[in-house]
Amino acid sequence: MTAVDRLLTRESGPAPRADARRNLERLVVAARSAIADTGVAVTAQEIAQRAGVGKGTFYRRVPSLEALLQAVLEEVLEEGIAAADRALADPDPWNGFRDFAATYVRLRAESCGVNEALGGTGACDLDATITTLREGLRTLVERAQSSGSLRTDVTWQDVAFALAGVATDPHTIGLRADDDQWNRNLRIVLDGLTIRY
Template identity: 35%
Template sequence: MTIEARPLRRDAQRNRERIIEAAHEVFATRGFAATLDDVAHHAGVGVGTVYRRFPTKESLVEAVFTDRLEDMVTLAEEALTADSAWDGLVDFFRRAARMHAADRGLRDAALSIDADHFGQVGEHMLPLLQQIIDRAHAEGTLRPDAGMHDFPIILAMVTELAQNSTACRPEIYERYLSLLLDGLRACPGHGDLGPQLTEADVQAVMKECVPPLKSR
């Protein structure tokens, strides 16, 4: 019995690796709009095989993107070591936007409001982002009426542009990210932005920007 079971375990491991690799590729181009059926087709396995390894899309997304989101935590940690708070902030958002532009699935995972299984990553990331913003405020380089909730919206805007301009000008999002970041720099001539966004505002916007994870 033991001898017969070993090939099954090896086959199961190979199938799991094939599914995760296929999911990387499918989610990178289609984001959370992709289904487990799409992943199965791309992996060349039956959809039942995918469901045996990953009974929900959430479990597959977690397997695919947790490490990539940890990479973003590392970016935030590195931003806090920059000599200039403004340079650290700009470097973080440029690198994060570059990662999101190259991988729609990562973009959706980072901006999703219903990815509860990324809670631990968020617990690490959000305080780091607040520190980056607080440093820039203390330095006097970030306009005082810009806050934490502005930055997910900015990333959503520029990375949506990136996803829709790959066929003509794949780098065009960088132009508009630069314009937006310049608008965030403290400057006496800047007008009032109006009331700051709340977390509820951000969630309402992200609900429209990112396909629901709980679909098949």
């Protein structure tokens, strides 16, 4: 379910006019961008400015800032859940795990707010969504281990922390990472997790 649909299902009454829906869609896009850049501490004013609407329009279209953040973060995290589902459908357990890992790390690398949410920061209630994502990761790791393609001397929890560490800060010891640093970090981590014959 999209963030727009989540917000609309919380409203009672007739469906919004086309211009009202467009404003809501712009607010969702702006919120996703602001959450990525600023994190969950983003303000309603910043989101409204990014969307090109006034603060009054923000509160007419959205029940609260928290409801908007919740809807957007759930939408983003569900992309990770969908990646886990696709990975479980892949007949090659290692290939499925690798594809999931790339999507998961990309989502973390692209959004400051997703990192905060997955780390337990923020007022949003994302427990059910995070639990589903966690169970997908656990199943993928155990499946790859059972197939003999992923090391068995690491736990699925170790893998969760290793993947979280791939999306690093953009600076370290005076170096600046480029936009694709997370992808190179991921290749190194995956190389360390695979079993070589």
